[in-house]
């Protein structure tokens with residue numbers, strides 16, 4: 001039996017673990033209503049408020065973009081963050097740990113799965129938002145927009161992968177803390193308004209959240225709006241954040257495995 | 272290092288392997304409650320030394336909580352030993368876990384793994400892929416295994432729609448689809464009906480026969496299963512190995528002499544002085560209203576002829592005669608002090 005190289009196994013495992021989420025996308029129908037129509041309603045409230053105030057037209061665009069990007073954030077928090085916890089409870093975690101596949105590959109698969117399904121959702125929100133509110137779309141560069149988007153997702157899901165191992169390590173308490181942070185993060189990341197209106201110091205701190213930097217950069221590219229920093233600085237920041245989070249995720253996974261093996265906590269129920 | 276006179280390294284070897292668990296402390300979100308007065312540690316495995324040869328089908332027998340699963344978890348790199356060492360395929364489970372993992376697989380009875388949204392085939396495919404099994408090979412093996420366990424018609428059913436036993440069979444397949452060199456089965460026939468359990472035992476035996484280089488470690492609560500399948504059996508209780516030998520040798524321990532049971536028509540005599548016959552170790556009789564039940568143990572087996580003859584001469588009519596074999600259960604009760612039934616899981 002030739003043993004596959006670890007890179008190949010990493011990719012195979014990531015692809016295999018992406019599969020259940022994608023299958024879910026096609027097999028479960030309820031998500032459409034729950035996760036597309038409701039966000040569009042929320043967007044509408046802000047859009048009408050901005051229209052009533054006679055705010056610049058891009059502001060509606062801000063809101064639509066914010067709603068679309070927030071679905072990724074929600075997925076990272078609620079989906080990916082709780083994923084390892086859930087996998088342990090259902091008995092899959094120990095099968096992954098026992099297998100030769102690198103855990104980071106499996107976790108990447110979980111992230112990719114969440115990303116794929118959320119991409120569909122975010123696209124649905126964007127399309128309906130753009131059509132409903134006649135958002136002008138004229139980016140300075142499509143390539144740059146794509147780069148910023150990909151890096152934002154990489155940083156967001158890197159953060160989510162780190163959360164996933166930390167949540168399993170610290171249990172529900174960690175999750176509660178992150179839940180507490182949910183609203184402040186909406187505020188800080190400027191989901192519904194340009195983050196530049198925040199006090200400068202607060203805004204700078206807020207860019208450590210990939211959602212903030214990503215949205216700020218995307219708004220600059222898409223709507224030529226003034227941003228916190230230069231777009232390329234934000235691109236660098238996002239790449240840096242992604243790298244830091246991914247390395248942290250890998251470290252905490254390794255630590256997690258060691259500690260769980262010491263404490264006998266890879267399974268909740270023991271046979 | 273393996274001893275010089277044994278050229279092949281053991282497939283599985285443990286040396287004074289111990290594992291303790293911290294007793295659960297009640298936690299509050301602002302901190303930890305101080306521990307009570309009970310000892311802080313619970314000993315699940317206590318100095319276990321075992322050696323399983325390559326090609327061997329090895330059984331672990333023990334009551335609930337004996338430490339069987341704990342031992343398997345350590346050997347499958349899922350749990351760290353507290354003391355002692357363990358080697359799988361010559362590799363240390365602590366320092367060489369990454370090298371062990373491609374060579375092993377494990378299935379436990381009653382496990383709830385799998386993705387409900389996927390069907391049986393997709394699930395098995397996923398868990399084959401994380402071992403790097405190519406998709407085409409995986410499907411080929413999945414077909415074969417589903418047939419073995421009789422799940423072929425469920426290949427396209429979602430896992431959520433399976434019964435407990437069907438789910439158990441799917442997981443059983445999972446263990447074989449990666450074609451492991453060393454396989455661990457923790458109560459593989461738990462909760463399966465008689466026919467399915469028999470099919471699975473037959474398959475396990477055949478799988479091992481066709482692949483003399485593979486090793487299989489199995490735990491079970493079914494004595495007959497261990498007896499039928501295993502080359503050697505270790506009986507463990509409270510984390511300690513009480514005995515480890517072939518089923519035949521274990522049984523010889525509890526019953527030194529071959530034992531015959533005879534049923535005689537009432538009113539017979541001549542059995543009273545059987546013990547005087549050469550080769551007869553002991554003879555005991557119980558009289559029931561309709562029969563006389565006779566138990567004769569022999570120090571020399573051919574003496575059974577003389578016994579029958581003596582009874583016939585004494586006017587006894589023999590209704591039945593059978594050789595009574597001890598079972599592993601007898602061994603178990605003798606060693607553990609109680610049967611498996613007296614400590615059932617809730």
Ligand SMILES: Nc1ncnc2c1ncn2[C@@H]1O[C@H](COP(=O)(O)OP(=O)(O)OP(=O)(O)O)[C@@H](O)[C@H]1O
Nearest residue numbers: 264270271292315334335336337338339340341342
């Ligand atoms: N993660 C854990 N934390 C604390 N105690 C544990 C843990 N896992 C097992 N134990 C304890 O260790 C002992 C041995 O458990 P183990 O699961 O190895 O038994 P077993 O022989 O497999 O039993 P069974 O026949 O019921 O499956 C039990 O008393 C159990 O309560």
Ligand SMILES: [Mg+2]
Nearest residue numbers: 271339340457
């Ligand atoms: Mg067990």
